[in-house]
Ligand code: SF4
Ligand code: SF4
């Protein structure tokens with residue numbers, strides 16, 4: 001089995017007469033964690049396991065072998081494990097708006113994605129989901145999330161369990177007279193703006209809250225409101241694909257996080273292993289809205 005550089009350096013520090021034994025024990029542990037290459041984390045974990053066995057620290061929990069067995073299918077996919085080999089039963093996609101300096105970007109999606117990730121960790125989502133599922137954990141049991149920096153939704157929040165995209169709503173400011181340059185009309189892809197006799201009308205049904213018209217208006221006649229998010233839940237692909245349902249058409253960051261907690265609660269407290277979309281349909285989206 002291959003060892004990376006930092007793991008090899010740690011092994012070199014072990015007295016030569018027990019190096020062979022240590023090597024075998026670490027490799028067994030790494031293999032059990034589904035690894036092909038031994039890393040520093042495996043060496044540290046093996047050392048801790050050894051110390052626990054010697055009685056100098058907490059005993060090893062009996063749950064570990066059970067977890068290992070439950071995770072055996074997921075071990076075929078590295079994306080369900082962090083760099084230390086620990087399971088992570090959620091995945092958050094973000095669009096590349098910030099990296100590519102996207103002209104449509106409203107808000108850096110990675111900022112919200114980090115907060116969603118932190119909340120999932122604080123709530124111990126992975127551990128609780130492992131405990132909830134009786135048999136093998138399969139890819140469809142894991143939670144898929146996506147955040148996009150604008151309504152173009154490049155990270156596809158519409159087909160995720162929990163999807164979010166940034167929005168920037170606009171309004172007409174009556175104190176700033178329109179000069180009829182028509183830049184807003186040319187910019188709006190939704191054909192949502194009408195300008196006649198210096199009167200600007202925005203069709204709220206057509207508007208997707210991209211905020212672009214406010215950016216191009218030289219007179220300040222169209223202005224942007226505070227940047228917010230749209231939250232949708234229950235999207236899925238597969239045998240019966242479904243687009244996500246609108247949970248919150250407009251929400252601030254705190255409300256998005258609250259919505260995530262409500263969704264996790266539904267997933268974890270339901271005794272069955274039904275797909276999140278099925279749980280939403282059973283409960284009703286309006287009932288979930290009431291919980292926020
Ligand atoms: S979702 Fe919007 S901001 Fe993100 S990459 Fe796509 S167009 Fe750009
Ligand atoms: S915010 Fe976007 S979709 Fe809405 S009116 Fe302006 S340009 Fe059109």
Ligand code: SF4
Nearest residue numbers: 178179181182184217
């Ligand atoms: S961009 Fe502004 S000034 Fe130009 S037509 Fe639109 S609202 Fe009027």
